[in-house]
Structure formats: structure tokens, C-alpha cells
């Protein structure tokens with residue numbers, strides 16, 4: 706159960722993670738399922754962005770910090786998603 710509505714992501718690229726799950730790569734934007742544009746207002750089809758309804762924005766943030774893949778998070782979406790500079794996510798991810 707999600708305690709609040711977290712945005713998912715849309716991205717310009719993709720890669721397959723070690724579990725065989727499609728993961729966002731390249732330019733990554735926050736996106737709410739059911740809409741056809743990113744949180745920062747970019748139309749998905751015009752920008753050629755793929756939808757990743759199974760990947761939450763906060764997970765993409767974590768991926769960007771932990772993976773070797775090139776992931777560039779959109780700072781305008783970060784602001785729109787309520788991120789604050791210097792704020793650390795308290796969510797705990799198990800690491801190998």
C-alpha cells in the first residue's frame with residue numbers, strides 16, 4: 706500500500722535490470738499514470754518518452770545513485786514531485 710500518491714516515471718531510454726525488469730534510463734522524468742505528460746509538462750509522445758508505471762520516482766532516484774546505467778533525473782520534475790535540495794530520503798533499501 707502506498708501511503709500517498711507517488712509519481713511513476715517516463716524515460717528516454719531503458720535497460721533491463723538483474724531481475725529482468727525493464728528499468729528507466731537516459732533522461733528520466735516524473736510521470737503520473739493516466740496522464741500523457743510529465744510533471745514538468747513535457748508531452749510523452751512528442752519527447753519520445755517511454756512509460757514506466759512499475760517504477761516510482763523515488764525508486765528512480767535510488768537507481769540513479771546506485772546503478773552504473775546513465776540516468777539523468779529531471780530537476781524540474783524533482784521540484785514538482787516535492788523534492789527539496791539537501792533532503793535525504795529516509796526510505797531504507799537493502800543493499801547486497
Ligand SMILES: [Zn+2]
Nearest residue numbers: 734745779782
Ligand atoms: Zn521533467
